[in-house]
Amino acid sequence: MVSDTPSIATLAGKRILLGVSAGIAAYKSALIVRLLKQAGCEVRVVMTDGAQAFITPLTLQALSGEPVRTSLLDPEAEAGMGHIELARWADLVLIAPATADLIARLVNGMADDLLTTLCLACEAPKLIAPAMNQAMWRHPASQRNAQQLALDGWQLIGPASGDQACGDVGPGRMSEPETIVDAVASHFTRALAPSRGPHVVITAGPTREALDPVRYLSNHSSGKMGYALAAAAVAQGARVTLISGPVGLPTPQGVTRIDVESAVQMHTEALRLAPDAALFIGCAAVADYRSASPAEHKLKKQEDSDTLTLTLIKNPDIIAEVAALPADSRPLVVGFAAETQQIERYAADKLARKNLDMIVANDVSQAGLGFGSDENAALLLWRTATGIEQRSEPPQPKTQLAQGIVRQALTLLSV
Incomplete structure (x- = not known):
């Protein structure tokens, strides 16, 4: 029936x-x-x-x-x-x-x-x-x-x-x-009532940190997980803004997309949008460092030297700064942790250290999962009034995993 x-x-x-x-x-x-x-x-x-x-x-x-x-x-x-x-x-x-x-x-x-x-x-x-x-x-x-x-x-x-x-x-x-x-x-x-849903801001994809006009530092993030989260949030009634690093993916239906290149640009957009959001999901693989002084012209290979020294400086910690916003303008914050060992320990540490409400930890050392793959597995940890709860998600399509992540985050939002 x-x-x-x-x-x-x-x-x-x-x-x-x-x-x-x-x-x-x-x-x-x-x-x-x-x-x-x-x-x-x-x-x-x-x-x-x-x-x-x-x-x-x-x-x-x-x-x-x-x-x-x-x-x-x-x-x-x-x-x-x-x-x-x-x-x-x-x-x-x-x-x-x-x-x-x-x-x-x-x-x-x-x-x-x-x-x-x-x-x-x-x-x-x-x-x-x-x-x-x-x-x-x-x-x-x-x-x-x-x-x-x-x-x-x-x-x-x-x-x-x-x-x-x-x-x-x-x-x-x-x-x-x-x-x-x-x-x-x-x-x-x-x-x-499409406008009644909570505003969800999601970061996705890699960032590119310029070394010169033709070279940059980046990583293997495809953006698939972040885009799947955006599609899942829309499907669950949210109003979604996606801050995307450079990826070759179409924008999910119903999602407002803002394209950025560097971590600094993503930081600017995240801090601009977060105070208006009910939920912030930091899924982007943001570069930890950037060049202290990107070259104005292409760096030439030095024939008399076998090495090249680069001076790098730290990028802003986007997820931590969003989590540190004043209570009256702070969304519920969900972070991601890409780890290769001691997944639960490092995820719990990041949850506490960055004052997150929930964290999604991935073991990126597993073949066929994570970066560039259509499947992923995850360990979800979240804060409750009595402590930390967790749930393991087995390998599954990123679209399916995204639904479970968004559902858990929206449940925390309603508590």
Whole structure:
């Protein structure tokens, strides 16, 4: 049954375009249609060819009360352009289940069937519930695709973990229909009052510290974790400003982005925005040092010397300065710690030393996690009235980890 919450009332009269792709979880799409109809939605269903091997169009037609569309070039559709008509009709696109193949085609902008064509043509918000074998979900290609979908503005629902039809156990199960319908309802609840959410300021990516006009000091940060946090915060109803170092990532939908290069520039923007924020997340990999005097012209190699001496000075400690703001203008502050050993000890020390409210510690020595990767693991530590609590997050997509981090931070904000 649909949960009895005020958010469900916001579904009355909403036009939901449900896409169903191939997979055993397609049988759950019938319950999704039923729950959406019970909540007062108009529902139209589009099925891929493969989906029809698992559930018949007639079943979904009977439940939705509308013809089910399966063909891109339908001669019975209005003027032969029914896909454009459907794209304009929808208030929201929901794909459940979404296979690995469909997700890959969406990421690459393909339009080789009705469902993918609709997704390109439709400007409405889009939610997607992945469903696949646990090994397929964990594959680096699937993780890259899931992260790119989130950056492109899709809201991912799940996947859940548990027993799978193939006998495996792990992440990849489609979220339950009730969870999916609740996510649809939550989307419209946020849309009714988008400005009510807390202002969240996030720093992301590396900084570049100039040595001369063509060289700089930097690090391997890709910005993926910070951008995933920004997307997750928007999905949870926040108003987000992202202060970004130089990265090659698109701005998540609904996020205000400010581009900076150096630590000093990031420091300036952070101190300007932090007093207006409820939550500040310092995820950027800020360079600890910068050149004391960047050269005006390109430094030339000295043929008579095998060494080059640089004088470096400390950069401002952005997260510590935000945490030290007066109480009446200080946001809740979340920091990150990239460590290679004694993770818990160093994270707890940084939490106390910099007066943070919460810290997310990563073991960057683990292969396939952290810098440049689509997956990460973390140890979360946060202050409570009685001491320090902590929770370990196992390796998972950064988009999924970001949701848990933001959820914990917003929980602390409401205490």
